[in-house]
Amino acid sequence: MTGPQTTRRKRANGVESRQRILDATVEIAGERGYDGTSIAAVSAKCGLPASSIYWHFKDKDDLIAAVIERSFETWLRAVELPGEDAGTPLERVTMMAANVARSLVAAPDFLRLGLMLALERRPTEPRGRTVFLQVRETAHQRIAEIVATLFPALAEDVVDTLTTYAVAGADGLFVHREVTGDSVDLVALFELHARLIHDAAARMAAPAER
Amino acid sequence: MTGPQTTRRKRANGVESRQRILDATVEIAGERGYDGTSIAAVSAKCGLPASSIYWHFKDKDDLIAAVIERSFETWLRAVELPGEDAGTPLERVTMMAANVARSLVAAPDFLRLGLMLALERRPTEPRGRTVFLQVRETAHQRIAEIVATLFPALAEDVVDTLTTYAVAGADGLFVHREVTGDSVDLVALFELHARLIHDAAARMAAPAER
């Protein structure tokens, strides 16, 4: 099936095994969350015995954190930010929103698992949660910079509020699609979201006009 | 041994025990989600033995569903919708948003647990998830009616989209507060949210003005 060297795959290939484990884990953790992800289930899905998982990852926490890290990178790669400097602010903002929407449809694992982790409050916080929140904080700042560039007249705290609002809206729309199903046109909703924020920013940036 | 209704306190008070169990469960399930909520933990928190929990609830699924139902009612009671008919559409929308924000700060369990359940995808869907989604669908429709009333000129599908957007934004802002902490001014963010939606609705309702 897999072509040559299928000679009873056993010849110790660390890198590939690690990937297989991570692949299995995103799938399960993305659907069931931290507690719902059992090592036995991961083992069954990836074909390696549970004890092998512990060769590659210190413990479950480490595994989930690694999943978050890798799925973030996967998602980042899915967000292509092409020709950012073309067009009016509205056009640019809309295009970026559409891009993000498309990336979330293509690679939803990162945000889906991340939000689940984020909502949980357990005595000893999973490392994956910390990683997710850090990554998301970085994203927040990058978006804030873009907003500040597009609307230089806005005060810093206004930029921050708008960014928070932008991210929150993205989260909420994503959740909506996750709950409602594939029929939701996430791109359209994100474009609407972008337009509303753009208009608000434009109005706030030019109060004299009123 | 004891006659009926002999109000012999401490012996057999079904209603109070049920409440104690539910109280303990909201707290745990609201923090840990479905899988993270163990009967043993609930038992420890409410002081009743595990077997007693099974006297009051068929199984864990039933317990969680009951929690969702009760915390929804609690939350509903927290959303007072007074004098809805006073003021301009913007004022009314803003006030409603602020009310909802306040209720979510006061009784966050419902939405917090609900979102956790909503995000999970497990083979046999918990009844609690179904309940949450139904309740939320009802809420969606009620909001849509209000939007339609305030902006009669809007087409039905536009009303629906705006409602979806309104709810999604609320979810996202709620998540933001849950993640970031009490320092977030949820009321202000909800008011901003309301204003943006109002403006969009107003513009869409009067395209000629443009």
Add this chain to the structure above:
Amino acid sequence: MTGPQTTRRKRANGVESRQRILDATVEIAGERGYDGTSIAAVSAKCGLPASSIYWHFKDKDDLIAAVIERSFETWLRAVELPGEDAGTPLERVTMMAANVARSLVAAPDFLRLGLMLALERRPTEPRGRTVFLQVRETAHQRIAEIVATLFPALAEDVVDTLTTYAVAGADGLFVHREVTGDSVDLVALFELHARLIHDAAARMAAPAER
């Protein structure tokens, strides 16, 4: 076999189960020490499933500690201290030593497991070890009192040293028998031990005689 009510023993008898578990545990722990005692082995020996053991004992540490406590009581009961006031000091000391020797042959679990625990040094000390050392400290003091009563002329620190020496000798002789087997006449060795200590005490108590 066991007479009446053998009707499929399942009728929840907490006290008896607890005893069965403890009985199984002394036997195993007395032979294998802390790490060598697996819950599965205890379960197999007592017939109750592992999970039932956890109904009766918080964890393995708790179980081992309970074993130490109970086997100490068993051993205490085996040490009968009859007519302590008869005869010369030598006679009395010798008889006491013989009694202890006999009790150690009859109920060796306490000291055997206790010594194993005492010799181990693990990061988090087992509660059983603490219990053993406390009990043994109490025994030390009681013996010291007897020595002081029999030889009132001895200084306090001399009494203490002799007591330490007496207990250490007992430990060592016990270990010797454990290692060498039943052929060792522990009573005779303990009587020799008693005589040597008595002579030393007598000589120390009356230095003038020299």
Add this chain to the structure above:
Amino acid sequence: MTGPQTTRRKRANGVESRQRILDATVEIAGERGYDGTSIAAVSAKCGLPASSIYWHFKDKDDLIAAVIERSFETWLRAVELPGEDAGTPLERVTMMAANVARSLVAAPDFLRLGLMLALERRPTEPRGRTVFLQVRETAHQRIAEIVATLFPALAEDVVDTLTTYAVAGADGLFVHREVTGDSVDLVALFELHARLIHDAAARMAAPAER
């Protein structure tokens, strides 16, 4: 690739690795006993991977046995027996006891691990236990010879009993120190031990005196 004996340090130094493994193992086994000593822990402590340990030792049993052997040699080297023929029997016996006491303080691993192994009773006896008991039997005989030399009048079985008593006392005092801590003056206790035995031997060797 590298020529033989090219003293190309760091690559393949079997002897040093073996020592590092043994060093790590004494430390762990001396604290935790047979079952408490895991290959993983040894690996972590010595820095070599677990598989390397299996290159040097057949299995865990072999490793523990090697540790016993080496720590016995270490301890033997610590017991210097200088000028044994000087002085009275009491002086000689006392000096020897003090020497042993000092060696046990300096190199306690041998006896500590040995006693732990000796007390355990497992289905398949560890080779380390056998080694320990053999070594100790040899020691017993050597001590018996010395006793016989010092007190030629003693019957053979009396010599044997006194030797047993001497060794047992040493064990017990050692355990006492292990349990109680460094504050115990093991040398003084061993000297007392030696004196009591000497006096007993002297008295038994000259019954006429009575």
Add this chain to the structure above:
DNA sequence: AATGAATGAGGATTCATTCAT
């Protein structure tokens, strides 16, 4: 002379649930 990777068996402990009282 070593080691990265793998693995089945077993470790302690918790799970949701039941049942007799």
Add this chain to the structure above:
DNA sequence: AATGAATGAATCCTCATTCAT
């Protein structure tokens, strides 16, 4: 209206050991 006791399945993780390189 409750609960003490029990239980099999599952939990996470470590065990000693092997094997190809």
